[in-house]
Amino acid sequence: MFGPLPVALYSTTAAAGWQLWQHQVEPSAKTGLGLHAAQLALNAAWPSTFFSARNRSASLAVIMTLDVTIAAEIAVAARVDGSAAALLTPYLTWSLFATALTGASASRAASDRRRAPSLTEPATARIGRLLDVRRGSGISTIRRISALRNSLAMAVRTRLMLTSSVVHSLLSLGASADALHTVTD
Helix, strand or coil: CCCHHHHHHHHHHHHHHHHHHHCCCCHHHHHHHHHHHHHHHHHHHHHHHHHHCCCHHHHHHHHHHHHHHHHHHHHHHHHHCHHHHHHHHHHHHHHHHHHHHHHHHHHHHHHHCCCCCCCCHHHHHHHHHHHCHHHCCCCCHHHHHHHHHHHHHHHHHHHHHHHHHHHHHHHHHHHHHHHHHHHHC
8 A cells, every 4th residue: 555655646746736837827826836846845854854853743743734735735726727636635635644643653752751742632642542552451452443543533534624624714815815816907
């Protein structure tokens, strides 16, 4: 799954970027291309903060910013070329899943250091506990996997609802900006 999936996601992301590039004379497309470049930079920054620097809090901030940037790009792309927006949707879904996992890792790292819980602590703390097989809490493997699946699904649903509201707000702002451009032209 992890071999072909990134190839497919990066291919669709590249295709979406190309479609925005073809409409670059439109102001919305220029905004979309700026967001595209920003999400590519954030995507490149996340692995180094998560794996190399092992800074879970920073990596969570990076990937949450990436989620919002992808959602904003989808909202802008929908006004320029609907197929570009559709091509970015699986990438956003994957990024939200990665955000849930990063949040779980950040929560676990925070609890290991006895720090204050993060904003996403309730869902991610449960995921972290379920991933911690060293504790030997007596939970069977089947129950642990089932509970982990449910916790991840809840975290992803929460992120999708947040992203949906961000996209709705951005679409509303975009419509207002388009109306302003019409009035000023």
